[in-house]
Amino acid sequence: MSIFSKFYTKRNIILHHGQSLRILCSLSLNTMLRLRLQLYKKLHGIRQPIVHYYALCWNEEKMLPFMFQHYEPFVERFIIYDNYSDDQSESIIHAHPNTEVKKYSMGGQINDFVYLDIKNNCWKKSRGKADFVIVCDTDEFLYHKKDILEVLQGLKKNGYTMVKPSGYNMYSEDYPSYNPQCPLTEQVKRGIRIPFFDKCILFDPHAVVEVNYLPGAHECSPWGKIKMTSDSGFMLLHYKYLSVEWLIERYRQYAQRLSKENIDHKLGEEYAKEEDAFIEEFGKNNHEAVTVI
Numbered sequence: 001m002s003i004f005s006k007f008y009t010k011r012n013i014i015l016h017h018g019q020s021l022r023i024l025c026s027l028s029l030n031t032m033l034r035l036r037l038q039l040y041k042k043l044h045g046i047r048q049p050i051v052h053y054y055a056l057c058w059n060e061e062k063m064l065p066f067m068f069q070h071y072e073p074f075v076e077r078f079i080i081y082d083n084y085s086d087d088q089s090e091s092i093i094h095a096h097p098n099t100e101v102k103k104y105s106m107g108g109q110i111n112d113f114v115y116l117d118i119k120n121n122c123w124k125k126s127r128g129k130a131d132f133v134i135v136c137d138t139d140e141f142l143y144h145k146k147d148i149l150e151v152l153q154g155l156k157k158n159g160y161t162m163v164k165p166s167g168y169n170m171y172s173e174d175y176p177s178y179n180p181q182c183p184l185t186e187q188v189k190r191g192i193r194i195p196f197f198d199k200c201i202l203f204d205p206h207a208v209v210e211v212n213y214l215p216g217a218h219e220c221s222p223w224g225k226i227k228m229t230s231d232s233g234f235m236l237l238h239y240k241y242l243s244v245e246w247l248i249e250r251y252r253q254y255a256q257r258l259s260k261e262n263i264d265h266k267l268g269e270e271y272a273k274e275e276d277a278f279i280e281e282f283g284k285n286n287h288e289a290v291t292v293i
Contacts, residue, residue, distance in 0.1 A: 033128030161207035165234035167197025
């Protein structure tokens, strides 16, 4: 059992007697906020689910155009938590409608505990405003072969409040060029199934009281009215491995920014591997990747 699992186990024990009451009270309040959302949608003639997107960002000028191209067809509002990027990330975000940039500082370092706090709480601001929220990183693409808003409408009708998509690491030998007529999911279609990336990034903010992500958001212990589906056809495509050169460059940047907290808890150790290990691993996985979309 990891230190984080122990933390949540102790927390659950401490809150055992008061947890049910807290959840019931929160769900009652959230029901009022849901009614407010329903009234808003009725007054404005909105029939499809409203989706809000939350993501962390640091120097993602190459990925952001692909991200917006993928998500804008079904996301109503984007809230990006930017760790003081020093490239063109912020200007790219502001160039798109319905976006908001929230700055946060970690002293120029990577601190998974700060990330954890943001992901566990940022989405709560969408209560009364959105039917579903997506909480992820900018290189994680929620994908479905069918129209996503129609799929979400079906999930909502059947009472599902959280989706656990099938996770894949996607591979490309060369970093793709942005093309307004050809999204990333059309350019890079090969990947490897990684159950570790079955991350619960899509859920109803009114039904979930606390999501309780662990570092990396690979695992969570949600509280609330939870009806989860892992058989919805949703996939989570992780577009990190877009050429070995890009991977090495990004990992070197991350390794130099690791905080003492990350180092002490052995978080982000993969960033410090030798370059030959990156090349060998990338080559092996790229060779084994198959068409998944």
